[in-house]
Amino acid sequence: EMQLVESGGGLVQPGGSLRLSCAASGFTFRSYEMTWVRQAPGKGLEWVSYISHTGSTIHYADSVKGRVTISRDNAKNSLYLQMNNLRVEDTALYYCARFTKFWSAEYYHYGMDVWGQGTTVTVSS
Amino acid sequence: EMVLTQSPGTLSLSPGERATLSCRASQSVRSSDLAWYQHKPGQAPRLLIYGASSRATGVPDRFSGSGSGTDFTLTISRLEPEDFAVFYCQQYGTSPYIFGQGTNLEIK
Numbered sequence: 001e002m003q004l005v006e007s008g009g010g011l012v013q014p015g016g017s018l019r020l021s022c023a024a025s026g027f028t029f030r031s032y033e034m035t036w037v038r039q040a041p042g043k044g045l046e047w048v049s050y051i052s053h054t055g056s057t058i059h060y061a062d063s064v065k066g067r068v069t070i071s072r073d074n075a076k077n078s079l080y081l082q083m084n085n086l087r088v089e090d091t092a093l094y095y096c097a098r099f100t101k102f103w104s105a106e107y108y109h110y111g112m113d114v115w116g117q118g119t120t121v122t123v124s125s
Numbered sequence: 126e127m128v129l130t131q132s133p134g135t136l137s138l139s140p141g142e143r144a145t146l147s148c149r150a151s152q153s154v155r156s157s158d159l160a161w162y163q164h165k166p167g168q169a170p171r172l173l174i175y176g177a178s179s180r181a182t183g184v185p186d187r188f189s190g191s192g193s194g195t196d197f198t199l200t201i202s203r204l205e206p207e208d209f210a211v212f213y214c215q216q217y218g219t220s221p222y223i224f225g226q227g228t229n230l231e232i233k
Contacts, residue, residue, distance in 0.1 A: 035222070037170075044227040045162070045170065045213050050220065059220035062126070095169060099217075102175055109176030110217045111160045115169035 002026035002114050004096050009119030016086050020119055022079040022096030027114070030074035033099040035112060036081050038092035038121075046092070049081065050099065064090075086123045093118040127152050129214055129225035137233040144201040146228045148214035153194050155218030161190055161199045164227075165210040173212075174199065206232075 008020040022034075036048040049070040050059040058070055069082040079096050097112035128151040138144055148159070157177035164170040172181040174190035177197055187202045201208055209232050214225040 037224075044211070045164065045215075045224045047215065047222045047224060050222060059222070061221050061223075097170075102179065104176070104179070107156060107176075109156075109158060109160075109179065111172040111175035111181060112162070112170070113172045113181060115171075117169055 002098075004098065004114055004116035006094060006096055006116040006119035009094065009121045011122045011124065012086055013125050014086060014088060014123055016123070017082070017084045018086065018121060020081040020083065020094055020096075020121070022081075022116060024077045024079065024098075027098070029072075029077040033101070033110075034072065034079045035097050035099045036070065036079075037095045037097055037112070038090075039095070039118075040089070040092040043092075048094070051079070083121070086121075088123050090121060091123045093120050126221065127154075127216060127219070127223060129216060129223055131212075131214060131225035131228045133228060134226075135229045135231060137231050138204055139233045140204050140206050142204050144199075144204055144208075144230055146199040146201075146212055146230070148192075148197040148199070148225050150195045150197075150216060154197070154216045157193050158216055158218030159190075159192070159197050160215045160217065162213045162215065162224075163208075163210045164213065170213070201230075204230075 005023045051070045067085045071080045095118045098114035100113045132147045159177045161174040162170040178190045211227045
């Protein structure tokens with residue numbers, strides 16, 4: 001069974017740091033691009049970051065750029081999100097998701113087809 | 126930066142009815158690089174549609190996606206009780222891979 005399990009969330013003061021982890025199993029992790037998505041309380045989904053399967057290409061949402069670093073360890077089947085200088089508005093449930101490429105005859109498309117259950121980050125004094 | 130606007134914000138329908146959800150982009154979405162997700166409380170989001178119109182594995186054929194350019198639609202032909210949830214569109218053609226604000230599909 002394909003599975004993603006997030007960990008590392010918790011309560012942190014503004015300005016603090018956290019490192020989120022996402023452990024993958026049931027599929028060949030190194031072959032897939034990965035993303036982080038979050039949902040603040042009472043709000044919608046917000047895309048946070050993307051990393052290619054080798055880690056050579058990375059993207060961030062403007063809301064976290066300069067404060068967050070995405071990385072992966074393919075030998076450990078793990079994805080990470082290092083979060084620094086945390087703000088109250090970073091309070092959210094953080095999901096990792098597999099960003100799968102779907103091929104067709106002429107083109108390819110993407111979709112987040114495997115998700116974890118999320119880890120909660122609370123930033124409060 | 127692109128903005129995705131979903132409408133309506135809330136849609137109240139009964140089981141058996143047809144649901145039509147809209148997603149409008151502030152600029153053209155490259156190569157129909159648009160996906161739809163269903164999200165129920167306490168669960169992880171679920172991929173429904175990718176490439177604007179291709180159903181993901183295991184998604185019932187009552188779900189269909191259409192559109193191109195700046196206007197996209199998710200249609201649920203005949204609502205089942207388990208379909209009620211929040212639905213999001215997302216573009217992945219160009220970073221940032223933003224989501225729309227969501228449409229809450231609720232039971233009338």
